[in-house]
Amino acid sequence: MRLLTHNMLSSNIKGVVNGFPLRIEAxxxxxxxxEMNGEFLKKMFxxxxxxxxxxxxxxMGPEEADCxxxxxxxxLNRFHHALLELHLEEGALVCPETGRRFPVNKGIPNxxxxxxxxxxxxxxxxxxxxxxKVGVFSVTG
Amino acid sequence: MASRPEVVAPPEIFYDDxxxxxxxxxxxxxxxxxxxxxxxxxxxxxxxxxxPKLLLxxxxxxxxxxxxxxxxxxxxxxxxxxxxxxxxxLEREVxxxxxxxxxxxxLGLRPGVIDGAISISAVQWLCNADKSSHNxxxxxxxxFTSLYKCLANGARAVFQxxxxxxxxxxxxxxxxxxxxxxxxxxVDFPHSSKRRKEFLVLKCGQRSxxxxxxxxxxxxxxxxxxxxxxxxxxxxxxxxxxxxxxxKKPKKNNKSGKGKEWLLRKKEQMRKRGNVxxxxxxxxxxxxxxxx
Numbered sequence: 001m002r003l004l005t006h007n008m009l010s011s012n013i014k015g016v017v018n019g020f021p022l023r024i025e026a027x028x029x030x031x032x033x034x035e036m037n038g039e040f041l042k043k044m045f046x047x048x049x050x051x052x053x054x055x056x057x058x059x060m061g062p063e064e065a066d067c068x069x070x071x072x073x074x075x076l077n078r079f080h081h082a083l084l085e086l087h088l089e090e091g092a093l094v095c096p097e098t099g100r101r102f103p104v105n106k107g108i109p110n111x112x113x114x115x116x117x118x119x120x121x122x123x124x125x126x127x128x129x130x131x132x133k134v135g136v137f138s139v140t141g
Numbered sequence: 142m143a144s145r146p147e148v149v150a151p152p153e154i155f156y157d158d159x160x161x162x163x164x165x166x167x168x169x170x171x172x173x174x175x176x177x178x179x180x181x182x183x184x185x186x187x188x189x190x191x192x193p194k195l196l197l198x199x200x201x202x203x204x205x206x207x208x209x210x211x212x213x214x215x216x217x218x219x220x221x222x223x224x225x226x227x228x229x230x231l232e233r234e235v236x237x238x239x240x241x242x243x244x245x246x247x248l249g250l251r252p253g254v255i256d257g258a259i260s261i262s263a264v265q266w267l268c269n270a271d272k273s274s275h276n277x278x279x280x281x282x283x284x285f286t287s288l289y290k291c292l293a294n295g296a297r298a299v300f301q302x303x304x305x306x307x308x309x310x311x312x313x314x315x316x317x318x319x320x321x322x323x324x325x326x327x328v329d330f331p332h333s334s335k336r337r338k339e340f341l342v343l344k345c346g347q348r349s350x351x352x353x354x355x356x357x358x359x360x361x362x363x364x365x366x367x368x369x370x371x372x373x374x375x376x377x378x379x380x381x382x383x384x385x386x387x388x389k390k391p392k393k394n395n396k397s398g399k400g401k402e403w404l405l406r407k408k409e410q411m412r413k414r415g416n417v418x419x420x421x422x423x424x425x426x427x428x429x430x431x432x433x
Contacts, residue, residue, distance in 0.1 A: 004195070005218050005238040012249030012287075020251055034236075040193040040216070047195075047254050084216075108227050111242035111249060115274045118246050 001088045001107050003056050007048050009109070011095035011102075013117045021052035022093035022102070024059035030089045030107075036080045044083065057082045145305065151271035156202070156223035165203040165229050174261060177338065178206035181259040181299040182213060184327065184342050194256035197291075199244055199300075200263025202226040204235035210259070211236040218255075220244060245280030250291035258288060258298040264341070265302050268309050281313060285320035294346040298322070301340050310339075317343050401426035 011019025060082075093102040093109055100117070103110050146155050156164065164170055187194055194215045198207045201219025203226050210217045217237035221227055227239050242249070245267050267284060268277050288298060304310035314326070322343035330336040404426040411418045419425075 008250050008254045012247050108239045113246050
């Protein structure tokens with residue numbers, strides 16, 4: 001699992017308000033070389049939660065990513081390396097609120113929830129979603 | 142073997158090691174999956190600016206559909222409930238990141254980060270209740286609501302589905318609409334029962350959907366043609382032509398001519414004809430009490 005994915009992933013357990021970021025417990029980290037694409041990195045930079053990203057890259061190894069101008073090649077290289085080339089192979093992700101461990105095996109995090117952790121969409125009260133609901137309900141019904 | 146894998150066993154059990162390997166080694170399935178994912182990617186209508194996107198592949202299985210995404214230069218995150226399928230994906234060294242998860246439990250991704258989502262032949266699994274705690278309606282709701290949250294504004298999600306019947310199609314579509322998605326169903330090859338493929342195209346954010354894009358579905362000749370089915374699903378409107386019709390006709394007053402005198406006269410008539418008629422009393426022709 002790359003840090004790109006880690007930065008998008010949050011805990012989905014019932015009752016957890018802020019399940020992001022998941023803490024990384026790294027046991028084995030591998031590197032795979034990927035072709036660099038500056039445009040993609042710049043796009044992703046807007047979406048990345050920087051603090052979580054820096055914490056995650058620290059947890060993965062000694063290498064630290066620091067914030068500087070996006071235009072410098074040096075920065076882009078390091079950003080690219082940390083975001084797309086570092087893979088968490090074995091270890092775990094830990095939910096920041098409940099401390100629940102999601103084990104990572106062969107690079108695949110196991111995000112399956114137990115039955116009592118399952119939200120089943122009950123707490124999906126979104127202001128925006130409700131507005132849509134009202135608008136669409138009368139039409140489809 | 143039953144024709145629909147959904148009725149055989151839950152996905153994490155059906156796609157065991159043997160089945161996963163069989164699935165991926167069948168060149169026919171590989172080819173179908175590639176065609177479907179390419180069509181899904183086409184329907185996703187990503188902006189044409191050569192910048193790789195971060196996509197989501199829901200029910201990625203062994204990564205057959207993800208391969209198409211990689212070929213087009215996109216980064217993707219794949220989610221599947223079958224560990225065996227994901228193991229095969231690892232062996233095939235797919236480029237995307239894989240997650241073991243249940244889409245019916247919600248996706249658990251940060252809001253607004255994903256540029257688009259595809260799903261090939263997966264969503265119909267949600268319509269089954271494989272455990273006592275499963276409720277298809279709630280699982281569909283959890284899935285679509287969490288997907289709506291994690292998609293960026295204006296992003297699309299394309300699902301290739303095999304609904305078992307009309308009810309199932311409606312169940313899926315309704316769940317998507319309730320989550321806030323706009324969109325409809327595109328049917329490719331509507332006249333062929335074998336080649337017929339349904340794509341659920343959903344758009345997140347804006348209500349307006351590019352209707353011209355949606356209503357174009359492939360015909361036998363490979364040409365695009367507008368299809369009745371998809372049109373109907375999109376333009377769901379409520380007919381209000383009867384709005385000004387009066388709800389009820391005003392009741393006629395039938396009381397005239399049926400008073401006590403009229404009744405007595407009728408009874409007299411009957412007596413003259415020799416019929417058995419109850420005697421006239423103080424109760425004759427009297428109105429019953431309201432509470433009767």
